[in-house]
Amino acid sequence: MKKDKQVILTALLILAFAVVPFIVDSEKSYLVYSLFLFFCYIIISQAWNLVAGYTGQISLGQHAFFGLGAYTTALIWLNNITKTGYYFDPVTILLSGLVPATIAAIVGIPLLSRLRGDYFALGTLGMGEIIKVIFVKGGSITGASDGLHLPSSVYSSIRPYYWTGLFLAVFATLLIYLIVRSRTGLALKAIREDETSAAAHGIHVLKYKVLAFSIGAFLAGLCGSLYGIYLFHINPDSVLKLDWTLYPILMCVIGGTGTITGPLLGSFFISTVFSVADIYFVQMHPVMAGILIILVMKFMPKGLIGLTQRKEL
Amino acid sequence: MDANSVVIRLERICKRFGGLQVLSDVDLEVHEGEIVGLIGPNGAGKSTLFNVMTSLYRPDRGGIYLLGKNITGLPPHKICRMGIARTFQLVRTFLKMSVLENALTAAVYGQQHGRKNALQTAMEALELVGLYEKKDMMTVHITLSDRRLLELAMSLASMPAITLLDEPMAGLNPSETQNLLRVIQRGRNERNTAVLWIEHKVNAVLDFCDRVAVLDYGLKIADGKPDEIANDPKVIEAYLGEPHA
DSSP states (O other), X not given: OHHHHHHHHHHHHHHHHHHHHHHTTTTTOHHHHHHHHHHHHHHHHHHHIIIIIITOOOOSOHHHHXXXXXXXXXHHHHTTOSOSOOTTOHHHHHHHHHHHHHHHHHHHHHHHHHOOHHHHHHHHHHHHHHHHHHHHTOHHHHTGGGOEEOOGGGOOOSHHHHHHHHHXXXXXXXXXXXXXXXXXXXXXXXHHHOHHHHHHTTOOHHHHHHHHHHHHHHHHHHHHHHXXXXXXXXXXXXXXXXXXXXXXXXXXXXXXXXXXXHHHHHHHHHHHHHHHHHHHSTTTHHHHHHHHHHHXXXXXXXXXXXXXXXXXX | OOGGGEEEEEEEEEXXXXXXXXXXXXXXXXXXXXXXXXXXXTTSSHHHHHHHHTTSSOOSEEEXXXXXXEOTTOOHHXXXXXXXXXXXXXXXXXXXXXXXXXXXXXXXXXXXXXXXXXXXXXXXXXXXXXXXXXXXXXXXXXXXXXXXXXXXXXXXXXXXXXXXEEOTTTTOOHHHHHHHHHHHHHHHHHHOOXXXXXXXOHHHHHHHOSEEEEEXXXXXXXXXXXXXXXXXXXXXXXXXXXOOO
């Protein structure tokens, strides 16, 4: 009964978001653009949430997968590889998720089997930098530091970005929800709690860590692809910057890691703070965000989601 | 006892950490349905022996045979699925998961062919140790003694041929100890699983086990019925020191 209500409420909320571009003037309103960013943030924070919040592997390399997604889209488009139209082409977007997922599996096996905890975090940070250097030094293939320019003449409205972002955000959240409620989720959480004990209870630790890392990369890649199509100009400074790792961490931690709604709240909170601060305190919004993060951590160590839970005795 | 009922056999297990010989040529057999105590002073190599049996460490020499199959050097998760369950000296339950999720994890991943009836297996195991009422609680919120019972339930849920208990009594008061002993006995009686049991409370082991093995400085110095062990001069020497000349 209670669950039915939740499903209906969620569906209504998604529907409400879906009709926003019909209500406000989507081409002039700042609201549609900031909600588009909000959806992007949801996708990458749910990706980090699976890897770090549920599996306990602090990845600092999410920006590499985000960038790989954007570059995959650009390279497929410019080299006319799949011959499928490219602009909001599902095949291109899907491939932009699968390429980072595959690379995550390949680099994940040595990283996740050899490195634990902080060392894994530093390892992924190093991997991100290596990938960035590869794209900067990629010559004419990757356009070096200037990057790649997509034909921006196809742009007509922000609406398709908005709806694709909404769709991917719902997809990412639903995917993580289904994974953590499944038996795979049991293995991931057990690994987070105690790797040695998880192995002693029959869990193939490396297999599940790589799986989570790879799914995280897949989602980051999808988001990178969408954002790349929005930018039309893909270069290392825009899609491979560390922000794409730091923002999701921030949003998960503020909202509450290891929960489904936490990253949603965190993404909403951060994107609102960024948007508002950008209007009223131009160039100062990182300072505002920093102060708010310190306050949230000081008074709500479990994140915003902690407010809805009963106080523990 | 006929050779067929041997659940696990250790053959000349050796393990050294740097210059320290922790286990030297340890032989041990445990039979079906048997409760075997493993005692010895601190640092005798008891926990190391468990870690070798569950493949957390690889032995330098020697072989481990489970139901006749050589399992030396297999990865830990495979060893669990083949039938060795264990508990840890410092309890290692999954704290931020519910009691049921803990048992379910063991039932899903610890059994060889257990995926179908995992939920039922987990529930039965919780019932057997008496934690069924607390199944929805977070593990971080239950007491140490309940966590030890939960570890026991998790080991039972993986339907093992043998359970290795690493000091299950540590930190428990007398009534909790009695309860745990009852549960261990029930587990053995209902499932006929073998138990190999490290314990510092020597009296409990001598009262309770079918057979007792004694380790001292990595050597097995005695192996026999509890009353033989209690009167064995070598064992007394290991615990109390050499007699004055």
